Amino acid sequence: MKIFITKTEIKSYLSSLKEQNKSIGFVPTMGALHQGHLSLIKKAQQKNDLVVVSVFVNPTQFDKKEDLINYPKTIENDTKLLKSVSCDVLFLPSVEEIYDNNVTSERFDFDGLEHQMEGEFREGHFDGVGTIVKTLFEIITPNKAYFGEKDFQQLQIIKKMVAKHRLDVKVKGCPIFREEDGLAMSSRNTRLTEAHRNAAPFIYETLKKVRKKFGTNNALELTEWVKNQFKKQPLLDIEYFMIADEKTLKPTKYQESDKKYRAFIAVFAGNIRLIDNISLHKD
Numbered sequence: 001m002k003i004f005i006t007k008t009e010i011k012s013y014l015s016s017l018k019e020q021n022k023s024i025g026f027v028p029t030m031g032a033l034h035q036g037h038l039s040l041i042k043k044a045q046q047k048n049d050l051v052v053v054s055v056f057v058n059p060t061q062f063d064k065k066e067d068l069i070n071y072p073k074t075i076e077n078d079t080k081l082l083k084s085v086s087c088d089v090l091f092l093p094s095v096e097e098i099y100d101n102n103v104t105s106e107r108f109d110f111d112g113l114e115h116q117m118e119g120e121f122r123e124g125h126f127d128g129v130g131t132i133v134k135t136l137f138e139i140i141t142p143n144k145a146y147f148g149e150k151d152f153q154q155l156q157i158i159k160k161m162v163a164k165h166r167l168d169v170k171v172k173g174c175p176i177f178r179e180e181d182g183l184a185m186s187s188r189n190t191r192l193t194e195a196h197r198n199a200a201p202f203i204y205e206t207l208k209k210v211r212k213k214f215g216t217n218n219a220l221e222l223t224e225w226v227k228n229q230f231k232k233q234p235l236l237d238i239e240y241f242m243i244a245d246e247k248t249l250k251p252t253k254y255q256e257s258d259k260k261y262r263a264f265i266a267v268f269a270g271n272i273r274l275i276d277n278i279s280l281h282k283d
């Protein structure tokens with residue numbers, strides 16, 4: 001596996017491969033890699049000649065300083081994992097390499113996709129995400145880029161950014177990879193206390209029940225129902241739950257039959273914030 005830390009070096013390496021018509025699949029990450037990340041890499045490997053993974057903890061997408069400081073950094077283990085799945089290229093830039101001395105976000109208009117959920121509760125988050133993903137796309141110039149449905153709002157926002165800025169890259173969504181007990185894999189899970197870790201599977205169990213009830217109950221009733229369920233869970237504090245149109249991400253109270261919906265949730269387990277979502281349409 002080749003490892004690059006500067007833009008100049010990775011650009012020059014990839015341009016020589018592009019000249020040979022090799023297709024590049026790209027998986028941006030913030031490191032602390034787990035099987036969820038590896039599932040994206042495996043998907044990228046199936047469809048591209050080579051796969052580039054970036055590990056960069058992007059400061060501009062954190063609204064809370066302590067969250068950025070406490071974000072797990074496990075680069076030795078990440079490198080090992082990437083080698084074990086035969087990743088071709090790791091891009092590991094410093095903050096200075098990406099931002100020079102100007103650690104700020106560009107302002108984006110994602111046609112309203114950015115206002116709810118993560119956008120509402122994490123100020124400036126999606127401007128930070130847009131800034132880093134656009135910058136990385138410019139450096140890597142991938143043919144395809146892979147993002148997890150774990151961050152479904154982020155996935156839709158990246159698709160919107162690519163369409164609006166006419167970027168020449170195909171954005172691919174990948175299913176949520178879960179622990180055996182259903183908890184969505186996340187780099188943050190390692191920071192849970194044992195008690196919170198044991199309580200956390202309740203999140204997905206509740207989402208599965210919502211999926212079952214959707215149709216017989218409307219979105220308004222289900223939102224109330226979920227909030228009541230979490231009142232019985234002293235270790236889990238719900239930040240938001242909503243059922244939204246998959247395309248616009250606008251919350252709904254009463255579902256319409258011709259639209260696809262998804263349920264979204266954010267929960268605090270102690271001071272660790274966990275997010276999850278589930279599709280509500282039955283194919």
Ligand code: AMP
Pocket residue numbers: 028029030031036037039040146147148149150151174175176177178184185186187
């Ligand atoms: P992160 O390192 O958390 O920024 O995640 C990097 C990419 O991996 C994003 O596209 C995430 O949506 C994706 N990802 C993280 N966790 C999972 C998971 N459990 N299943 C699928 N994709 C995931």
